[in-house]
Amino acid sequence: MKRVVYLIFFLIAAVACKEVFEAPPQAFLKASLLNSSTKKSLSSVVTARGVGMDSLLYKDSTITILILPLSPNNKSSFRITFDSISDTITFTHEASMKYASVETGFYNEYKLKSIGFTKNRIDSIQITDSLVTKTWHENITLYLRPLPAGSN
């Protein structure tokens, strides 16, 4: 019996460590940047923020893929500057709450309904997958007009 008691205390000591709970997953909209003329991947210096928000999502970042967080409300608007030319994109979507686990919590997933945008640098936007889930994958393709020769 004594040995069993010692074994129990040993097991308790071995497993009694600090608990770590992970943060819940997040669903982000993923956009690929393409050249509207060549239809090839395009690299751009991007600055982006949500309309009405102070904090920047990107600041002069050279990227080919844009990751955007959608709002839990039905509309998300972003002011995005591509190589010093600014556009505004507004996503209309539905948000639905998902359960990850009690240890992590809940998160939102989204279904894109429509997209509105200004056409300063953006030529067109194509929805490739309207479901924005925790497994980040391409949801839209942004076709950008090529910069005029000599600019940059």
Added chain:
Amino acid sequence: MKGIRLGADITRPFQDLWTKGNRYGTEFSADMELWPNLFPVFESGFEVMKINTSYIDYKSSGSYSRIGMDYNFLQAENKNDKNIFYVGLRYGFVLAKQQVNSYTIDSYWAPTTGRFGNQNYFAHWGEFLIGIKGEIVHNFYMGWTIRGKIKLNNKDTGMPPIYFIPGYGKAEKGFNMDFTYSVYYNLPWDFRKSIDRKKAAIGVPAKGTITKKPSPQKLPAKK
């Protein structure tokens, strides 16, 4: 073995030391050797599970019971040897409730907060176990069990699904392992003697007693 053995599981209050979240409870048991080497068992307890992180404040609690039978393999060395090594089966069931007091969904735009009210649920499961009970001092026992638990069913509560079943463990798992360590006291009450005394009082012959001598019968003579 004479009497009813009453026990308390001393591991239940300290489960949060080896499980994720703050899990604790109490459990009591009663068993009795009704037939040679067969011990009907009743176990009952109360458990609480709490998880409190930056994203969720969860609580589940409930009272559970188990009924079953143990079979002793150990051969008694003498009539005072009361130690047993046994296997057992249990049927467990619980009425419990869970509640998400608050949750937070982090977002660039603004965090969303909310809560889910009380969800009551019933769940049941089966257990198979192996264990020992050894007499430490006269009528006082200690013993452990290792248990495998198989979930039979639980109510679908929708959002959020049931996370924890008191007495069973995590609801998302169809099979859980558990370990218990208990102390027991054997109430030295000989229920067989009591029954015999009552029967004698109302004139019913007690089992195994001879009330009348059988009349001698003449056997046919061998030819």
